[in-house]
Amino acid sequence: MVVAMRTVLDDHQHPHAFPNPSGTHERWHFVAPPSQHPGTGDPSVCTCSAAMLVDGWCEQHSEGRVAGLSVSSAHLFETLDPHGHVIAHESVTCPTCVSAIGSHGYCDACHIGWRGGLAYMTRLTWLLASGSRTSPADDVAHSPEVGGVVGNVRIADDAILAEAQRAFSVLRSAVEMCDRCELCACAMVYDGTCPDCNITYLGGRPPASSDEAIAHPRRK
Amino acid sequence: MHRHLLATVSSLALASTSFAGSHLWEFHEVFSNADGTVQFIELHILTNANGENFVAGKKIKSAATGKSFTFPANLQGPTGFKYLLLATSGFAALPGAPTPDYIIADNFFSTEGDTLTYHIYDTWVIGADQVPTECVSALNRNGTVTTNTPKNYPGVEGSVDACPPCEGDLDGSGAVDAGDIAMLLGAWGTRNDEADVTGDGIVDAADLSVVLGGWGSCE
Numbered sequence A: 001m002v003v004a005m006r007t008v009l010d011d012h013q014h015p016h017a018f019p020n021p022s023g024t025h026e027r028w029h030f031v032a033p034p035s036q037h038p039g040t041g042d043p044s045v046c047t048c049s050a051a052m053l054v055d056g057w058c059e060q061h062s063e064g065r066v067a068g069l070s071v072s073s074a075h076l077f078e079t080l081d082p083h084g085h086v087i088a089h090e091s092v093t094c095p096t097c098v099s100a101i102g103s104h105g106y107c108d109a110c111h112i113g114w115r116g117g118l119a120y121m122t123r124l125t126w127l128l129a130s131g132s133r134t135s136p137a138d139d140v141a142h143s144p145e146v147g148g149v150v151g152n153v154r155i156a157d158d159a160i161l162a163e164a165q166r167a168f169s170v171l172r173s174a175v176e177m178c179d180r181c182e183l184c185a186c187a188m189v190y191d192g193t194c195p196d197c198n199i200t201y202l203g204g205r206p207p208a209s210s211d212e213a214i215a216h217p218r219r220k
Numbered sequence B: 001m002h003r004h005l006l007a008t009v010s011s012l013a014l015a016s017t018s019f020a021g022s023h024l025w026e027f028h029e030v031f032s033n034a035d036g037t038v039q040f041i042e043l044h045i046l047t048n049a050n051g052e053n054f055v056a057g058k059k060i061k062s063a064a065t066g067k068s069f070t071f072p073a074n075l076q077g078p079t080g081f082k083y084l085l086l087a088t089s090g091f092a093a094l095p096g097a098p099t100p101d102y103i104i105a106d107n108f109f110s111t112e113g114d115t116l117t118y119h120i121y122d123t124w125v126i127g128a129d130q131v132p133t134e135c136v137s138a139l140n141r142n143g144t145v146t147t148n149t150p151k152n153y154p155g156v157e158g159s160v161d162a163c164p165p166c167e168g169d170l171d172g173s174g175a176v177d178a179g180d181i182a183m184l185l186g187a188w189g190t191r192n193d194e195a196d197v198t199g200d201g202i203v204d205a206a207d208l209s210v211v212l213g214g215w216g217s218c219e
Helices: A048-054 A074-080 A095-103 A123-128 A158-177 A182-190 A210-215 B178-186 B205-213
Strands: A003-009 A025-031 A063-066 A069-071 A112-115 A118-120 A148-150 A153-155 B026-032 B039-044 B059-062 B068-070 B083-087 B114-118 B122-126 B137-140 B145-147
Touching: A048 A063, A063 A074, A063 A123, A069 A074, A069 A158, A074 A158, A074 A182, A095 A112, A112 A123, A123 A153, A123 A158, A148 A158, A153 A158, A158 A182, B026 B114, B026 B122, B178 B205
Parallel strands: none
Antiparallel strands: A003 A025, A063 A069, A112 A118, A148 A153, B026 B039, B026 B137, B039 B083, B059 B068, B059 B114, B114 B122, B137 B145
16 A cells, blocks of 8 residues: 655646645655554654654664654554554453443553454554644644644544643653653553662653552553 | 745655554463463454554563563564464473463563563562462463463464473372382382382383382472
């Protein structure tokens, strides 16, 4: 498969551009797809531009993109899992997950979000899945009609937008954390425990109290 | 030519979508004998999630011993409801043991209390004395203790006895010694089942050879 990119041109004389109803012209580019998993792509091809569009990984430059943000840690990119997982719904036994599958909700017990039938392993990627891709050329100002943006993802619902912005802020911190401890960075976005530092994270930071940790246990 | 990007690019097709990862593997069962030479760690996927192949580079780690194992490569084939078996070479040599998917070092984890981690995806805190070491029982993730049921990635399940009977200890004293020799000589030439170590129907030189070969403590 390929990733198709539409470029809108204001040069009406461009011989290969197709007119569209707005009077501008556009041209379609078909570019090599990025990989979804570090280590599985073609290192001879740069897929950065497509990775920006589909939250992919460029093998050549060892860099992934999540909502447009550069993520150069393969472990962190895999943890974020921006594309979701396929899990046969009939095999899911957690009642909260079963309910969440139908409502595109999030299971706090399993820390799995469901949207469009797919399971998302981090809260951020579940929230981002509710949005649509935008670009820096779009009007990014928040408005009640179109919502706001998180990175390069437009989210219409204000409540989801606010939560996604918080989660995206955690991701930014996690990217910075990678220089010090890559697994801590992963645990920050996953609400997990770093096996090297033995630090458990909740919402991007260690729980303020044991009560807070107990209130949000992982199902496992 | 003047070209200006007025509006965004848009993607029509998501390339080679696999919707996969390795997040859903979790610890399922652990087993150890008393000296840690026979151990296994079993992981499992509880749902029909068939894309949990990407384990390469992920670690299984014991906090108590500091030992770790890194998966060398991704898994092949569908992973839904599958198991992964990591075990010591001592386990692999036992009758009834399914072939481990990966070999781990002896005493990989402590039976005196430990925290096992699989990457950042799963953590199992095991209390002191939770892991039985009487050679047959295993600790399950739900805290129950049952007869061990190791299962490997191809789906072969088995069960082991990590303390096989001490061959030659005819009198059950915990050692192969003069008492066993005396018992064997007393039954020489007969069909005495207890002294017929080889089970060939007669107590003879073959049985004496087994007793002498196992001379010493059964420990």
